[in-house]
Amino acid sequence: MLPKDLSLYLIVDPILCGGHQQCVRLLNNVIPCGVNIVQLRAPKWHKGAIYVLAKELLAITRPNGIPLIINDHVDVSLAAGADGVHLGANDLPPEAARELLGPDAIVGYSVSNYAQLERATRLGNKIDYLGVGPVFSTPTKPDHAPPIGIQKLRAICSRSVHPTVAIGGINAQKADEIMAVGAPDGLAVISAICGTEEPAKAARELREAIEKGREMRKMLQKLK
Amino acid sequence: MLPKDLSLYLIVDPILCGGHQQCVRLLNNVIPCGVNIVQLRAPKWHKGAIYVLAKELLAITRPNGIPLIINDHVDVSLAAGADGVHLGANDLPPEAARELLGPDAIVGYSVSNYAQLERATRLGNKIDYLGVGPVFSTPTKPDHAPPIGIQKLRAICSRSVHPTVAIGGINAQKADEIMAVGAPDGLAVISAICGTEEPAKAARELREAIEKGREMRKMLQKLK
Numbered sequence: 012m013l014p015k016d017l018s019l020y021l022i023v024d025p026i027l028c029g030g031h032q033q034c035v036r037l038l039n040n041v042i043p044c045g046v047n048i049v050q051l052r053a054p055k056w057h058k059g060a061i062y063v064l065a066k067e068l069l070a071i072t073r074p075n076g077i078p079l080i081i082n083d084h085v086d087v088s089l090a091a092g093a094d095g096v097h098l099g100a101n102d103l104p105p106e107a108a109r110e111l112l113g114p115d116a117i118v119g120y121s122v123s124n125y126a127q128l129e130r131a132t133r134l135g136n137k138i139d140y141l142g143v144g145p146v147f148s149t150p151t152k153p154d155h156a157p158p159i160g161i162q163k164l165r166a167i168c169s170r171s172v173h174p175t176v177a178i179g180g181i182n183a184q185k186a187d188e189i190m191a192v193g194a195p196d197g198l199a200v201i202s203a204i205c206g207t208e209e210p211a212k213a214a215r216e217l218r219e220a221i222e223k224g225r226e227m228r229k230m231l232q233k234l235k
Numbered sequence: 236m237l238p239k240d241l242s243l244y245l246i247v248d249p250i251l252c253g254g255h256q257q258c259v260r261l262l263n264n265v266i267p268c269g270v271n272i273v274q275l276r277a278p279k280w281h282k283g284a285i286y287v288l289a290k291e292l293l294a295i296t297r298p299n300g301i302p303l304i305i306n307d308h309v310d311v312s313l314a315a316g317a318d319g320v321h322l323g324a325n326d327l328p329p330e331a332a333r334e335l336l337g338p339d340a341i342v343g344y345s346v347s348n349y350a351q352l353e354r355a356t357r358l359g360n361k362i363d364y365l366g367v368g369p370v371f372s373t374p375t376k377p378d379h380a381p382p383i384g385i386q387k388l389r390a391i392c393s394r395s396v397h398p399t400v401a402i403g404g405i406n407a408q409k410a411d412e413i414m415a416v417g418a419p420d421g422l423a424v425i426s427a428i429c430g431t432e433e434p435a436k437a438a439r440e441l442r443e444a445i446e447k448g449r450e451m452r453k454m455l456q457k458l459k
Contacts, residue, residue: 058307058326058327059324062328084310086309086310086313087327090327101281102282103282103310103311104314107286108314111310111314
């Protein structure tokens with residue numbers, strides 16, 4: 012089930028973390044720092060290795076009541092007993108994934124433009140939330156679509172019937188503004204946590220910036 | 236269900252075929268030429284595209300009573316309604332795949348050495364057949380294990396409790412010898428059919444060489 016609060020959405024990439032063990036250690040360190048949901052994304056890894064890592068990460072997330080979902084691989088999610096998947100336009104269709112995963116699993120879907128937003132809206136309860144972006148350019152995904160910026164993020168999020176998570180080049184310095192002006196339900200980060208020397212410190216700073224952004228958003232709404 | 240006759244096992248790679256449409260056309264052309272089972276293998280393709288192609292290929296194989304299985308992706312097999320999967324050492328564990336696919340699906344497993352053969356033997360009915368090789372060096376899989384040759388193929392096949400399919404660098408010129416001396420239940424080919432100008436002709440030549448190899452094997456057995 013999708014948590015009500017999606018505000019700090021962590022994507023862990025085991026290569027960016029430095030390997031399997033480092034990824035496990037990182038998650039243990041950052042889980043207490045206000046992470047609401049975790050996605051395991053390892054596009055360069057074989058599924059056997061992702062499966063083993065997913066089971067180990069679930070032993071951390073599950074006792075904390077935090078969902079762990081798998082990027083792309085419905086079979087790994089099913090086999091590891093994870094909480095769902097995140098799908099892009101090139102992956103299995105969300106309808107097929109929902110059919111395999113059942114009604115209680117989390118199915119996320121990536122949206123970069125209005126055409127994809129329309130498709131997402133038609134998908135109704137086949138999907139649970141949208142990943143919207145990339146907001147900014149990001150080194151984590153070299154083949155990403157052109158960055159949409161904060162104004163277009165705001166336009167897409169305001170039209171979405173699903174909860175929204177902004178993604179792409181987000182860090183603690185920009186988090187408050189994106190949260191306040193773009194107005195998504197949450198922020199997804201990879202390198203802003205996995206690529207830092209002190210991931211727990213980075214997660215706490217992001218959490219603070221998110222809360223500040225939420226306050227700013229309330230103030231902006233009163234101004235209207 | 237695994238066919239009793241595995242002798243001509245075709246692996247189609249859509250990139251090697253020249254694309255989606257060319258792959259569909261090739262399969263239509265070669266299916267009447269004595270192909271017993273088909274595997275769709277597209278390691279460079281996104282799953283969305285593999286899923287769409289798998290459904291189209293199933294519309295060709297199913298009316299002919301020929302199974303179509305998917306390399307690696309259990310989720311694509313389930314979503315497309317294919318007949319099973321072929322797994323390597325780096326993919327999801329066969330036990331996990333069997334659990335997801337059920338008892339009637341075909342689960343194949345790659346074996347390159349005696350240690351993997353022992354693991355395969357312990358897997359019992361979690362798997363249905365072994366892919367044994369690479370017999371020879373092959374350009375189709377640049378990161379393959381060292382070629383095992385015909386003698387080691389024979390040793391592995393003779394010890395296997397599962398049906399065996401030889402793979403790796405097999406063409407019509409070598410097919411009779413591999414079938415006779417290596418004594419697998421079948422031969423798997425990719426480039427010997429997909430990489431040729433006349434795939435149907437290549438398939439017929441392979442079929443002939445396989446039958447010749449079977450006769451040679453019977454003669455060899457009588458000599459003992």
